[in-house]
Amino acid sequence: MASEAAGAAALRVSSLAEAVALRDGGVTLELLSPVAASDSALASGRDIRPLDESFEAQDAAARRDLGAGVYGLAAPAGLATAPVMTLAAEVIAVKSVDAGTGVSYGYTYRAPRTTTIALVSIGYADGVPRLASNTTTATIAGVAHPVVGRIAMDQLVLDIGAAGAAPGDTVTIFGDAAAGAATAVEWALRTRRLPGNLTAGLGRRVERVFLRGGVTP
Amino acid sequence: MTDIQPAGAVAEIDLAAFRRNVELLVATAAPAEVMLAVKANAYGHGMVPISRAALEAGATALAVLEVSAGLELRAAGITVPLFAWLHGTDTDFRAAAEANIDLGVSALWQLEAIAESKASVPARVHLKIDTGLSRNGASAVDWPDLVTTALHLESQGFLEVYGAWSHLADASTADDEIALVKFTIAVEVATSLGARFAKLHLAASSAGLRMPAARFDYVRFGIAAFGISPFDDTDGPGLGLEAPMTLSAPVLAVEALPAGHVWLGGLDVGLAMPATLALVAVGFGDGVQAPAVDRAEVLIAGERRRIVALGVDRMLVDADDLDVTVGDRVVVFGSAVRGEPTAEEWASHADSIGDEIVSSVAVRVPRVYVG
Numbered sequence: 001m002a003s004e005a006a007g008a009a010a011l012r013v014s015s016l017a018e019a020v021a022l023r024d025g026g027v028t029l030e031l032l033s034p035v036a037a038s039d040s041a042l043a044s045g046r047d048i049r050p051l052d053e054s055f056e057a058q059d060a061a062a063r064r065d066l067g068a069g070v071y072g073l074a075a076p077a078g079l080a081t082a083p084v085m086t087l088a089a090e091v092i093a094v095k096s097v098d099a100g101t102g103v104s105y106g107y108t109y110r111a112p113r114t115t116t117i118a119l120v121s122i123g124y125a126d127g128v129p130r131l132a133s134n135t136t137t138a139t140i141a142g143v144a145h146p147v148v149g150r151i152a153m154d155q156l157v158l159d160i161g162a163a164g165a166a167p168g169d170t171v172t173i174f175g176d177a178a179a180g181a182a183t184a185v186e187w188a189l190r191t192r193r194l195p196g197n198l199t200a201g202l203g204r205r206v207e208r209v210f211l212r213g214g215v216t217p
Numbered sequence: 218m219t220d221i222q223p224a225g226a227v228a229e230i231d232l233a234a235f236r237r238n239v240e241l242l243v244a245t246a247a248p249a250e251v252m253l254a255v256k257a258n259a260y261g262h263g264m265v266p267i268s269r270a271a272l273e274a275g276a277t278a279l280a281v282l283e284v285s286a287g288l289e290l291r292a293a294g295i296t297v298p299l300f301a302w303l304h305g306t307d308t309d310f311r312a313a314a315e316a317n318i319d320l321g322v323s324a325l326w327q328l329e330a331i332a333e334s335k336a337s338v339p340a341r342v343h344l345k346i347d348t349g350l351s352r353n354g355a356s357a358v359d360w361p362d363l364v365t366t367a368l369h370l371e372s373q374g375f376l377e378v379y380g381a382w383s384h385l386a387d388a389s390t391a392d393d394e395i396a397l398v399k400f401t402i403a404v405e406v407a408t409s410l411g412a413r414f415a416k417l418h419l420a421a422s423s424a425g426l427r428m429p430a431a432r433f434d435y436v437r438f439g440i441a442a443f444g445i446s447p448f449d450d451t452d453g454p455g456l457g458l459e460a461p462m463t464l465s466a467p468v469l470a471v472e473a474l475p476a477g478h479v480w481l482g483g484l485d486v487g488l489a490m491p492a493t494l495a496l497v498a499v500g501f502g503d504g505v506q507a508p509a510v511d512r513a514e515v516l517i518a519g520e521r522r523r524i525v526a527l528g529v530d531r532m533l534v535d536a537d538d539l540d541v542t543v544g545d546r547v548v549v550f551g552s553a554v555r556g557e558p559t560a561e562e563w564a565s566h567a568d569s570i571g572d573e574i575v576s577s578v579a580v581r582v583p584r585v586y587v588g
Contacts, residue, residue, distance in 0.1 A: 014502060014530045015225055015581075034469075034498075034530075036224045053469040053496055058531075059480040090305045093324060093353055103351040107388040119352050121305055125257035125576040130569050131508060153257050153572060154282055154303060155352055167326055168306035193507040200502045200529060204258060204580045205283075 003070075004029050012051070012065050019048045032061060073184055073195035083183060085199055086175030087206070089122035091140070091165050092155075103157050104149030109134055111159065118145070118165045123154040127202035128173060129191035136190055139172045140165050142180040154205075174198075225530075226466040226499040226549075226582050230262050232270045233588030234552070235442065235461040239274035242438045246425055249432035251275065252300060252418065254439030255290075256282035261504075261576040262443060262462055263584045265293045271442065272297060280437050284308050287318040300343065302353065306330075314340035314376075321345050321382065323353040328366050332375040342367060343380030343416070346403035348396035350386045357403065364407040380416040381407060385431070387423045387447070397431055423447040426456065444552075445561055445571035452561045453571075454553045460560060462575055463551030464582070466499035468517070468543055471536055479526075481533055486526040494525060495536040497547045502529040504578040505549060509567035516548040516557045517541055550574065 003011060010030035013019045019033035023046040035043045035050035043050055051061055069076030072083035096116050103109045103117060111117070120138070124130045133151045137144040138158055145158040158171070175181035188195040243251050253276040254260075259267035268279050268290055278298040281287045287299040288309075301313060302321025310327075313320055314336035322328055323345045331340045344367055347354030355363040367378050383400050385393045400419050407414070418435035420428060425436035426447070440446075444453040444460035453460060473493045479486045481496075495517060501507050507527055514521040517534055518541040525533040534547065551557035560574040567574065 034224075039224070055470070055472060055474070055479055055496075058496075062480045092303065092305055095347075095351070095356055097351055101351055102349065102386060102388060102392070105350070105387050107386060107392065117351060121303060124573045125261075127577070129508075130573050131567075149351070152352070153260075153576060157352065167324070191508070193501070196529060197501040197507050201504065201577060201579070203577075 001027065010064075012061055016043060016048070019043070020046060023048060068194070068196040071196065071199065073188075073199065083176050085184065086179075086181065087122075087128075087173040087184075087202070088175075089120050089126075089171050089173060091118045091167055091169040091171060092121045093119040093167060094160075094165050095119075102149075103159075104133075104152060106150055108150055109148040109157075109159075116160050116162070116165075117148070118158045118160050118169075118171070120156050120158060120171045121154065122171075122173065122206075123152045123156055125153045125203055126206050127198070128156060129187075129193070129198070129201075131191040132187060136187055137182050138174075139181050140169055144180070144182065224467075224498070226464060226503040227585050228261070228578050228582050229463045229465065229585045229587060230266070231459075231461045231463070231552075231588045232266065232586055234444065234459040235262070235267065236270050236274040236588075238442045238444055238458050238461070239271050239276055239438075241457055242425070242436070242441060243275035246432055246436040246438070249434060249436050250277045252278035252280050252298075252435040252437045253442060254280040254282075254421070254437050256280065256286070256439070257576045260440065260443050260572060261578045263586070264289065265295075266584075266586050268293075268295055276438075278435060280439075281318075284310070284313040284318055284320075288312060288316055291316045291318070302343075302345065304330075310334040310340060311336040314338055317341070319343060319379065321353075322363070322367070323347075323355055324359075325363060325366055328363070328370055328376070332370050332373075339371075339374055340376045341379040342376050343382050343418075344378065344407065344412075346381065346383050346400060348383040348385070348399040348403070348419075349388075349392060350384050350396075352384070354383055357399070360403055361406060361410060364410050364412055368411050378412055379414070380418065380434075381412070381414045382418045385419065385421065385424050390428075393424060393428060393431070397428070421447070440572050443571075443575060445564075445575070452553075452559070459554060460550075460552050462560070462578070463557065464499070464503075464505075464549040464578060465546045465551070466497050466503075466549065468495045468541055468545045468547060469498050469531070470496040470543060471541055472496075479533070481526050481528040481531055484526050484528045486533060488525075492525070493536045493539070495534045495539075495541055495547070497532045497534055498530070499547075499549060500528045500530045500532055502579060503582050505532065506563060506567045506569065506574060506577060508569070509563050512566040513563055514558050516551070518545060521558065 012032040068074040253271040311334035345354040417433040420431040422441035424431040
């Protein structure tokens with residue numbers, strides 16, 4: 001819907017199911033979709049353009065596509081685009097630990113001094129790569145804190161030092177550098193994947209909230 | 218393989234293999250009971266079908282992570298004890314109590330929120346002590362206050378103090394033994410303060426298999442039930458476990474290409490020499506782990522072959538000298554019994570653990586159940 005409003009001419013999707021959902025949801029743009037032979041009637045009935053699997057057709061479609069650039073995850077033809085997604089989670093526990101205390105599975109991090117750690121309710125099953133353990137930062141109230149210890153299936157830990165935090169505080173995992181956050185591009189680089197892979201990998205537990213004019217509708 | 222629609226990737230879940238795993242774990246844990254962990258949509262396998270299969274195989278309770286997941290299981294007609302322990306400030310404790318979902322409690326604010334939830338029945342709580350993982354759980358300093366506050370709220374009818382529990386860090390055997398001592402002391406402290414716990418639980422897959430003293434009343438087996446070893450020194454088959462999930466996708470095209478550039482949905486792939494490549498309908502959008510791709514193999518036409526490139530919806534696989542045709546299914550990972558690459562192999566290639574490989578299979582990939 002937002003693409004249509006912003007002047008896009010066509011949308012390319014991953015599967016016919018997605019194209020059908022868009023058409024049935026009222027999108028009137030040209031839709032390009034892979035179409036299995038058995039489903040061609042479903043496609044033609046909805047004016048969905050089949051995209052065949054030959055390398056030539058893939059090539060042509062990819063060259064026409066803006067790809068990750070529209071999501072602010074790449075710079076198509078050198079054009080800087082703004083990040084669209086901010087990934088956030090909630091602080092669910094805060095505790096002080098003594099110097100030497102091991103944190104999370106395998107104790108890959110030990111507190112170098114008496115410090116405060118914050119437990120955050122997001123983990124690798126939500127799409128935060130486990131490879132980011134001990135290599136990235138997340139921000140609370142605009143201040144960056146290191147992600148320490150192994151990222152778990154549904155939780156990660158920040159060493160927040162002397163900064164205060166309380167359960168319910170918002171943690172920005174990645175977002176807009178202009179707001180002081182680490183970016184998805186940085187997280188992707190540190191976790192050996194494309195930025196679009198990082199955002200496409202977010203799990204079912206992660207609620208998508210769409211902002212209009214900067215506010216939640 | 219069953220007859221499945223060929224359009225895209227499918228995760229086939231062999232419930233018979235899963236039940237055999239659970240039966241083995243139930244026998245290992247006895248006389249402790251098994252509370253099977255079905256967090257993260259049952260590690261990507263599908264929470265409701267996996268929960269039913271676990272109960273058929275002898276598990277007697279389910280660990281769901283969050284209240285909302287517990288409510289989904291109750292709506293699906295599951296009546297066994299359910300345990301939820303990861304709570305946000307917006308967790309619906311009233312709905313939990315009224316649906317008989319047991320609550321893991323780590324902090325005073327959670328006890329207060331439970332008391333203020335105005336549930337029509339007392340919530341059943343399991344108090345958590347931090348024995349060294351440094352995540353949830355009250356520290357030893359805060360533990361007496363958590364226990365006495367819980368007992369006070371119990372006397373006022375807001376809740377029932379039912380269990381005590383913790384979570385091991387699996388850093389080393391010595392560390393886990395220290396954690397076991399800390400747990401035992403915390404239980405003694407709570408008992409001296411007047412608590413009478415009906416259930417104690419500490420072990421997950423790792424200690425459940427190798428640390429009998431940590432089994433107590435429940436072992437919270439998770440990853441082992443999905444055929445994946447919690448240990449570095451052996452894999453799932455080495456523990457007598459089978460992987461129930463097979464991720465596969467059809468071949469969409471096979472082409473002999475000259476040296477040069479090929480496009481894959483926006484990826485520019487350089488071929489140093491002429492090659493025959495198979496285009497396969499699975500990509501990182503389905504949860505295939507990019508960091509593994511330089512080293513991982515897939516099973517195509519009966520052979521293990523390398524991945525040449527990974528895109529969002531497609532991968533290119535080396536198909537030189539292979540008898541492969543459009544529609545053939547390629548196995549990304551599956552069962553060692555069939556010679557397929559396993560999630561554990563993918564994990565070692567991705568510098569990860571099998572838990573991340575299976576739980577990252579995307580929502581859009583249909584789960585098909587057999588067995």
